[in-house]
Amino acid sequence: MRSRPLLTLAALSVSALALAGCTGTSDGEASASADALCAAAAPSGDASEAVTVDGEAGQISTATFDAGLTIEELERTVVSDGDGEALQEGDLVEYALSAFSADTAEKVGDIGYVGGEVLPTTVSAESNLGQIMGCANVGSRLVVTFPASESAGAEVYIVDVLGVTPAAAWGEEETPAGGLPTVELGEGGVPTVEIPDAEAPTEVELGVLKRGDGEVVESGDNVLVQYHGVKWSDGEVFDSSWDRGTPAAFATTGVVDGFRQALEGQTVGSQVVVVVPPAAGYGASEGHELQNETLVFVVDILGTQHAAA
Numbered sequence: 001m002r003s004r005p006l007l008t009l010a011a012l013s014v015s016a017l018a019l020a021g022c023t024g025t026s027d028g029e030a031s032a033s034a035d036a037l038c039a040a041a042a043p044s045g046d047a048s049e050a051v052t053v054d055g056e057a058g059q060i061s062t063a064t065f066d067a068g069l070t071i072e073e074l075e076r077t078v079v080s081d082g083d084g085e086a087l088q089e090g091d092l093v094e095y096a097l098s099a100f101s102a103d104t105a106e107k108v109g110d111i112g113y114v115g116g117e118v119l120p121t122t123v124s125a126e127s128n129l130g131q132i133m134g135c136a137n138v139g140s141r142l143v144v145t146f147p148a149s150e151s152a153g154a155e156v157y158i159v160d161v162l163g164v165t166p167a168a169a170w171g172e173e174e175t176p177a178g179g180l181p182t183v184e185l186g187e188g189g190v191p192t193v194e195i196p197d198a199e200a201p202t203e204v205e206l207g208v209l210k211r212g213d214g215e216v217v218e219s220g221d222n223v224l225v226q227y228h229g230v231k232w233s234d235g236e237v238f239d240s241s242w243d244r245g246t247p248a249a250f251a252t253t254g255v256v257d258g259f260r261q262a263l264e265g266q267t268v269g270s271q272v273v274v275v276v277p278p279a280a281g282y283g284a285s286e287g288h289e290l291q292n293e294t295l296v297f298v299v300d301i302l303g304t305q306h307a308a309a
Contacts, residue, residue, distance in 0.1 A: 037134060041134025041135070046070075047071045048077035049075075050065050051063050057141040060113050068102070069156065071154040072147055074131060075145045076145075078140060079143055081137055084137050084139045086135045086136070086138075087123055087135050088135070090122060091123050092302065093120060095121075096112025097110070099157050100156040100157075112160075116304055116306040119222060119224045120303045132144050138163055142159040144156075165224075166189075173210055174210065179201075180205060182196075183273055193228065195230070195296065200232045200277065200294035203280075204261050204280050205274070207273050209273055210269070210270055211270055212268050212301065213267060213269055214267050216266070217264050217265065217267070219252060221251070222249060222252075223303065224304070225241070225249075227297055227298065231290070233294070256282060258277070258295070261274065262297060269301065271299065271301070272297075273299075274299065278294065
């Protein structure tokens with residue numbers, strides 16, 4: 001028996017989830033509505049209703065069911081309704097889960113009950129996560145049954161909807177040292193940057209604009225961020241997650257060194273402005289359009305998943 005790796009819900013086998021499909025919605029206007037998210041949720045069924053859950057929502061749980069549970073399709077049963085707001089299209093969902101083998105009824109593992117184990121994930125009517133969570137209230141506990149796929153055995157997941165992460169940094173405002181670019185925040189937290197009338201720094205310089213109270217970003221972590229990048233030379237925007245309408249996720253070791261320095265050691269919920277000279281940016285990338293540019297990034301750190309997780 002092969003078991004599905006204990007990963008985040010966003011990384012679960014698409015083939016297994018596709019067996020259920022999205023129900024009752026059409027493309028276009030319905031996909032942007034709360035009704036569509038509710039309708040996207042997988043139905044309850046014999047398999048999900050056969051599972052008894054012990055424990056409080058938000059804490060590691062125990063599931064009881066007969067070994068050899070037959071799971072023919074993705075099913076979802078609400079064990080308990082939370083008293084928080086209902087999930088909406090585009091929310092960044094915080095969650096945790098416990099996984100069990102359908103064949104043996106034994107626990108595979110738990111994830112998300114310790115900080116820094118799971119990144120918030122966008123939920124939408126078209127996403128796999130939409131089938132799993134639908135428009136559940138924050139604080140809800142769900143039983144979700146996954147049929148076997150070519151690469152994994154059937155499993156039972158107990159999923160807790162822990163919260164919704166803001167789309168912009170939420171930490172306490174701080175005043176950075178002088179000489180850094182000025183940052184103004186528009187609607188929803190979208191930044192604009194004013195470059196000082198001065199020579200570009202030759203070393204990485206950074207300042208904390210908001211100090212979050214979340215997990216500390218460690219070397220090699222996967223992070224979820226909003227970022228906005230401009231050139232020191234003319235203030236032109238060259239890249240921005242805000243323009244794409246969704247935060248970006250990547251490893252701290254997968255970006256230029258100046259950007260890495262802006263992330264590691266900071267706390268989730270923080271907003272940082274960093275000036276990156278060519279030596280810590282694209283200076284070694286021969287022919288790159290930004291090779292000789294000093295760059296300025298405004299970075300909102302929304303989540304971190306420690307490398308060990």
